[in-house]
Amino acid sequence: MPALPAPERMIYEVFRQEKKGQPFQHAGSLIAPDAAFAEAWAREQYGRRGESAALWLVPRDAVHEVVDWADEFDLKYRRVDGYSIKARLLEARQRASDNYSEETGASAA
Amino acid sequence: MDARSEEFLAYIQSGGQVEAGDWMPDEYRQKLVKFIEMHGNSELMGVLPEREWILKAPTLQRKLALTAKVQDEVGHAQLIYRVVEDLGKPRDACLADLVSGKAKFHNVFHYPTLSWGDVGVIAWLVDAAAIISQKALLKCSYAPYARIMKKICWEESFHILHGRDVVLAMMTGTDAQRELVQEALTRWWPPLMQFHGNPIPRDEDPMYVWRIKSQGNEEARQQFLDGYVSQIWELGLTVPDRALRRRDDGVWEYTEPDWDELKSVVTGHGPRSQERLAFRRRLLDQEEWVREAVLAA
Numbered sequence: 001m002p003a004l005p006a007p008e009r010m011i012y013e014v015f016r017q018e019k020k021g022q023p024f025q026h027a028g029s030l031i032a033p034d035a036a037f038a039e040a041w042a043r044e045q046y047g048r049r050g051e052s053a054a055l056w057l058v059p060r061d062a063v064h065e066v067v068d069w070a071d072e073f074d075l076k077y078r079r080v081d082g083y084s085i086k087a088r089l090l091e092a093r094q095r096a097s098d099n100y101s102e103e104t105g106a107s108a109a
Numbered sequence: 110m111d112a113r114s115e116e117f118l119a120y121i122q123s124g125g126q127v128e129a130g131d132w133m134p135d136e137y138r139q140k141l142v143k144f145i146e147m148h149g150n151s152e153l154m155g156v157l158p159e160r161e162w163i164l165k166a167p168t169l170q171r172k173l174a175l176t177a178k179v180q181d182e183v184g185h186a187q188l189i190y191r192v193v194e195d196l197g198k199p200r201d202a203c204l205a206d207l208v209s210g211k212a213k214f215h216n217v218f219h220y221p222t223l224s225w226g227d228v229g230v231i232a233w234l235v236d237a238a239a240i241i242s243q244k245a246l247l248k249c250s251y252a253p254y255a256r257i258m259k260k261i262c263w264e265e266s267f268h269i270l271h272g273r274d275v276v277l278a279m280m281t282g283t284d285a286q287r288e289l290v291q292e293a294l295t296r297w298w299p300p301l302m303q304f305h306g307n308p309i310p311r312d313e314d315p316m317y318v319w320r321i322k323s324q325g326n327e328e329a330r331q332q333f334l335d336g337y338v339s340q341i342w343e344l345g346l347t348v349p350d351r352a353l354r355r356r357d358d359g360v361w362e363y364t365e366p367d368w369d370e371l372k373s374v375v376t377g378h379g380p381r382s383q384e385r386l387a388f389r390r391r392l393l394d395q396e397e398w399v400r401e402a403v404l405a406a
Contacts, residue, residue, distance in 0.1 A: 009404060026256060027256065027257070027260065028188055028191065028192075028253070028256060028257045028260070029191055029195070029253075030187075030191060031191065031194070033403065033404050033405065037403065044184065045184055045187070045188065045260075046260070051263075065130070
């Protein structure tokens with residue numbers, strides 16, 4: 001028997017959506033020689049009880065992963081935890097109250 | 110252990126999870142492969158005791174349900190072997206180690222399925238014991254494994270219902286049917302009590318230390334007893350252990366399971382170990398052309 005051509009095996013990442021409108025979530029991966037087989041496998045694994053509204057099959061090689069979250073520029077001003085207003089707010093309130101006392105001559109006590 | 114591994118261990122022990130492409134200590138990777146591969150083997154071998162009853166199922170509906178369960182379990186094996194492949198061990202190598210007897214599979218799949226009563230007890234109680242272990246894997250430190258466990262647990266819940274339904278149908282039937290269930294329970298109780306493993310403290314269990322499992326063996330067994338003994342008793346069935354009782358503090362007491370039997374069975378000396386491995390070996394040879402044809406499509 002002549003040798004079969006070397007099989008092309010592709011890893012597909014499977015993302016499933018449980019209901020329309022919901023986000024797609026990573027569910028697992030599968031190996032298939034082509035997209036048609038990948039679809040057949042994915043339908044069996046993730047859809048045979050009608051548990052998925054939609055599936056995305058993405059060749060693993062096509063996923064461009066971003067993993068490096070360096071923060072050289074100190075980007076905390078983009079986040080709520082990047083602001084500490086407590087001390088400044090106290091100071092601002094104090095000044096406002098002092099100014100008010102000066103203008104009206106009211107006793108700060 | 111080097112500093113990087115120490116840091117990794119501290120990270121996963123505080124609930125951290127890792128992905129396939131992340132750095133991990135070799136020891137962790139080896140433990141993962143061993144644990145997950147055995148799980149995959151168990152799913153694949155676990156269909157054999159039930160498969161024998163597809164042709165002998167009492168009704169068409171039961172035949173279809175049992176076939177569906179077998180398909181589910183083989184599907185679980187495929188998902189699990191995929192996870193092992195990503196960790197570096199090819200599926201071919203897993204299957205070769207399985208059929209050569211080098212790799213292990215769960216004790217309960219080394220026993221015969223003598224009657225339809227066994228089919229009910231397996232689907233109900235063996236799957237119940239298994240789902241307790243598998244639910245504890247939803248928090249596994251290796252995230253790709255934890256994610257597929259969601260689907261696996263979801264499908265196992267059908268199996269438990271299917272098994273309970275089979276048992277209930279027989280328990281509401283003739284005396285002979287009730288007797289079949291009782292005999293099956295009596296046969297399956299010792300392997301069920303061995304299923305979660307010896308009561309090694311969890312902090313001495315490497316699978317817990319690396320947070321592959323999230324609970325200890327005895328915790329799992331207590332959870333099984335807590336959940337299922339009353340369900341067994343309420344049907345009028347007798348658990349074949351006179352020492353079995355729930356203490357006032359909620360802890361179950363029972364006769365010490367036979368750990369020597371467990372060890373002997375999982376190392377290939379169970380009543381059906383060699384026969385089932387021979388069957389799996391034959392199928393692997395017979396179906397080689399299918400794998401080749403599909404992969405060359």
